[in-house]
Amino acid sequence: MKKEFVIxxxxxxxxxxxxxxxxxxxxxxxxxxxxxxxxxxxxxQKVKKRLLPAPKKFGTNYDVIIEKNLFSPERKGEIETKxxxxxxxxxxxKKLELVGTFLRGNYRxxxxxxxxxxxxxxxxxxxxxxxxxxxxxxxxxxxxxILLISRSGSVKLKIVRKSIPPSxxxxxxxxxxxxxxxxxxxxxxIKGTRKTKRAPYPQRRVKRKRIDIxxxxxxxxxxxxxxxxxxxxxxxxxxxxxxxxxEKPKNR
Numbered sequence: 247m248k249k250e251f252v253i254x255x256x257x258x259x260x261x262x263x264x265x266x267x268x269x270x271x272x273x274x275x276x277x278x279x280x281x282x283x284x285x286x287x288x289x290x291q292k293v294k295k296r297l298l299p300a301p302k303k304f305g306t307n308y309d310v311i312i313e314k315n316l317f318s319p320e321r322k323g324e325i326e327t328k329x330x331x332x333x334x335x336x337x338x339x340k341k342l343e344l345v346g347t348f349l350r351g352n353y354r355x356x357x358x359x360x361x362x363x364x365x366x367x368x369x370x371x372x373x374x375x376x377x378x379x380x381x382x383x384x385x386x387x388x389x390x391x392i393l394l395i396s397r398s399g400s401v402k403l404k405i406v407r408k409s410i411p412p413s414x415x416x417x418x419x420x421x422x423x424x425x426x427x428x429x430x431x432x433x434x435x436i437k438g439t440r441k442t443k444r445a446p447y448p449q450r451r452v453k454r455k456r457i458d459i460x461x462x463x464x465x466x467x468x469x470x471x472x473x474x475x476x477x478x479x480x481x482x483x484x485x486x487x488x489x490x491x492x493e494k495p496k497n498r
Contacts, residue, residue, distance in 0.1 A: 335401045338380060338394070344403045345370065347387055354387040358403075459489050 345357040353374055360369045360379075377384050382394035382401065390405045466485055470478040 335399070338382065338401055339403070341380060342403060344390075344392060344405050346405060347389060347392070350374075356384065356387050356392050358392075457492060459492060463489065 341361055343359040343361065345359050347354060347356050349355075355372050355374050357370060357372055358379065360371065362368075373379060373384055375384055375387055379394070382396045384392055385395045385400075386393040392403050394401045394403065462485075466482070470482060473481070
């Protein structure tokens with residue numbers, strides 16, 4: 247049985263191998279459609295050559311220096327650009343208001359209020375010498391005054407002190423003196439047309455508890471047993487003084 251089984255497996259392997267080989271040979275054979283089809287002529291067309299335009303050169307940061315020749319010895323001053331617009335002094339005074347100046351460390355600082363009339367916004371900021379505001383440079387800050395400069399000229403801004411109406415004098419409040427304890431006792435209260443006299447306040451007697459000195463001495467001696475003799479003697483002397491002070495009224 248085992249021999250027959252092995253022979254069958256070998257035969258199956260041989261058959262599959264031959265089948266695969268025949269299939270590959272059949273695929274490699276030329277088909278009838280390829281043999282019968284006529285060969286079509288290939289048209290040859292002339293390809294026109296098109297010249298592309300030259301690529302545009304994108305400017306770099308150095309092109310501006312080369313065009314304007316920034317490092318030329320014959321160059322004088324700066325070239326004004328179209329975007330730079332300096333506001334006039336009248337417009338600047340409408341936009342800016344100097345609120346105050348103060349000293350911060352070694353330099354002066356100005357508090358300036360910026361007004362936007364179109365939007366109705368107000369912004370208050372602090373500036374120091376050398377800062378820019380509305381295309382103007384703060385050159386100098388003095389007490390209550392600042393100097394702004396630009397290419398068109400210079401502008402001075404001063405603190406506008408608004409007139410404050412005089413305030414009313416403060417009303418002096420006279421405080422009545424409190425009545426003495428004797429006057430309180432003899433105070434008369436008026437209710438309608440009837441006069442009543444208030445009785446004096448009764449004095450409370452404080453009851454003092456009697457202290458049993460002998461009992462306190464016994465308690466003290468019991469507690470001093472657990473302490474060292476030197477410390478116990480110091481505490482005993484201190485309490486003896488107190489006991490003597492409590493006994494004095496009795497002797498009198």
